Amino acid sequence: MTTRLSARAAIASVTDPGSFTELPSPPRTSPADGPLAWTGYDASRARAEARTGERESVVTGTARIGGREAAVISFEFGFLGGSLGERTGDRLEAAYTHAREHGLPLVSLIATGGSRMQEGMLALTQLQRVARQCVLTRASGLPQIAVLRDPTTGGGWATLGAGADVVLALPGAQVGFAGSRVRPADADPAAYCAEGQYAAGHVDAVVSPAELPGTLSDWLRVLAAPRADGPVEPPAALAWGHLPGGPPGRSLGEVAGGAELPKTGWDAVLQARRADRPRAEAYLDAYFDLRLPLSGDRAGGTDPGMLCGFGLREGRAVAYAAQCGTATRPAGYRTAARVIRLADRLGVPVLTLVDTPGAANDAAAEHAGAGPAIADAFAALAAAAVPVTTLLIGEGGSGGALALAAPGNTWVTPDSYFSVIAPELAAAILKRPPEDAPATADQLRIRPQDLVDLGVARGIVGRH
Numbered sequence: 001m002t003t004r005l006s007a008r009a010a011i012a013s014v015t016d017p018g019s020f021t022e023l024p025s026p027p028r029t030s031p032a033d034g035p036l037a038w039t040g041y042d043a044s045r046a047r048a049e050a051r052t053g054e055r056e057s058v059v060t061g062t063a064r065i066g067g068r069e070a071a072v073i074s075f076e077f078g079f080l081g082g083s084l085g086e087r088t089g090d091r092l093e094a095a096y097t098h099a100r101e102h103g104l105p106l107v108s109l110i111a112t113g114g115s116r117m118q119e120g121m122l123a124l125t126q127l128q129r130v131a132r133q134c135v136l137t138r139a140s141g142l143p144q145i146a147v148l149r150d151p152t153t154g155g156g157w158a159t160l161g162a163g164a165d166v167v168l169a170l171p172g173a174q175v176g177f178a179g180s181r182v183r184p185a186d187a188d189p190a191a192y193c194a195e196g197q198y199a200a201g202h203v204d205a206v207v208s209p210a211e212l213p214g215t216l217s218d219w220l221r222v223l224a225a226p227r228a229d230g231p232v233e234p235p236a237a238l239a240w241g242h243l244p245g246g247p248p249g250r251s252l253g254e255v256a257g258g259a260e261l262p263k264t265g266w267d268a269v270l271q272a273r274r275a276d277r278p279r280a281e282a283y284l285d286a287y288f289d290l291r292l293p294l295s296g297d298r299a300g301g302t303d304p305g306m307l308c309g310f311g312l313r314e315g316r317a318v319a320y321a322a323q324c325g326t327a328t329r330p331a332g333y334r335t336a337a338r339v340i341r342l343a344d345r346l347g348v349p350v351l352t353l354v355d356t357p358g359a360a361n362d363a364a365a366e367h368a369g370a371g372p373a374i375a376d377a378f379a380a381l382a383a384a385a386v387p388v389t390t391l392l393i394g395e396g397g398s399g400g401a402l403a404l405a406a407p408g409n410t411w412v413t414p415d416s417y418f419s420v421i422a423p424e425l426a427a428a429i430l431k432r433p434p435e436d437a438p439a440t441a442d443q444l445r446i447r448p449q450d451l452v453d454l455g456v457a458r459g460i461v462g463r464h
Helices: 007-014 041-052 086-102 117-124 126-139 154-161 194-199 212-223 265-272 280-287 330-346 363-367 370-383 398-402 423-429 434-444 448-453
Strands: 058-065 068-075 106-112 144-153 166-169 252-256 259-262 290-294 306-313 316-323 350-356 388-397 410-412 417-419
Touching: 007 058, 007 068, 007 106, 007 212, 058 086, 058 212, 068 086, 068 212, 086 106, 086 117, 086 126, 106 154, 117 126, 126 144, 126 154, 144 154, 144 212, 166 194, 166 212, 212 290, 212 306, 259 265, 259 448, 265 388, 265 417, 265 423, 265 434, 280 306, 280 316, 280 350, 280 388, 290 330, 306 330, 316 330, 330 350, 330 370, 350 398, 363 370, 370 398, 388 398, 398 417, 410 448, 417 448, 423 434
Parallel strands: 068 106, 106 144, 144 166, 316 350, 350 388, 388 410, 388 417
Antiparallel strands: 058 068, 252 259, 290 306, 306 316
16 A cells, blocks of 8 residues: 555645645535535535545645646545545636646646545536546647556546556556446456556556656656757667677678668678667667656557657657567557657657567457557558657568658668568568578668668668
8 A cells, every 4th residue: 555645745745845836716606415415415525624624625736846837636535535526626627727828737646536426427527527628738738647646546547547648656556447345356456556557558657756756857847848840860870789709791891871781681681680789778878868758558558669758859858669679569559659649749759769570460469459550650650740750770570660660751770671571571472492581682672771772761870
């Protein structure tokens, strides 16, 4: 169990000291015992007020986090379980409206058990109000960050929580649509906690209370950073280590960008497949001054072979989606598409790193929707109004690689190749013996210099 802070203590734990200013509560008159005349409802509210010092289950206002102003929503679980009623909806709507009117990012510190039974369907319809406010705020280009405290269940999770752009959770927090008293008796408890939701791709990061202020500050810093006027520059090619014996001398030929290029298509394949070649994480670390990951496709899946998030490059915000050299799974494509669309909405340019032998093609990948997921990645790139820059850093295997490649702004490293199909598979389809794969690679024209000559790539990047 996590420590359950009050609404105001939760605000104080992440905001700059003395910076919180509470928003006024919208006026509302209600009949005795609420809209349903639920016997004892007024008495329950009075006890909740006496116990917590609050007049409703949510506290709203503005505060600075790491020196940056934000609209803040914080739930008081001690007030009727942090449940949502009509007055809660009034306060939430006012907070969202204030954020839009003042151009502020919205940070929600959530701890709720769901909708308030004593107000019946009128309480449940507050979820529609919140959803509408989320949509309006999203359309205004303002980011929404949610912090899932203990517990985050019911409609609060299904609107403010899961509907946010960045979803952080405290360790051990109960997170799920079904609360502990209504879920099946034999349900796996791991599915209803922060860590389980992270593993399932519904939470971006599980952050300790000690690290939460810094993490929120970093996110606000990145999301408030200036945007580049045009496409970002591709990373420089990284030098790679040498296996015992070094690279075969025959594999290198002409020089481009300070690095020798492969003489043959098969040499290009061998270089791109070397185990000691630099991968996406090394490229991202060298490129960004600060990098914040986003995880999960929000549809039940994650792919460790796809790194996504936002970062700072020379003081400017850049989003990224990077393949790590493995066969990309459907969840990886959906995560990349999610990040590209978020960057597009926030006006942040995108960098993609292509490196995969191809899309995963096992039965599990087909069941998970490999085709639709790849189509979604193609669509996200095609629809993006922000500039996208792509660097091919290793293998470019067929449509599974092309799905992340920016049309007209794709660059390549000297140790990469891009092919309509792997040379071995091309030879097999053409009913050629396996030993003909190298010759087939030459026919496919897959070397970095070939890609530039064909107009597939803009150029070959130099090395540091």
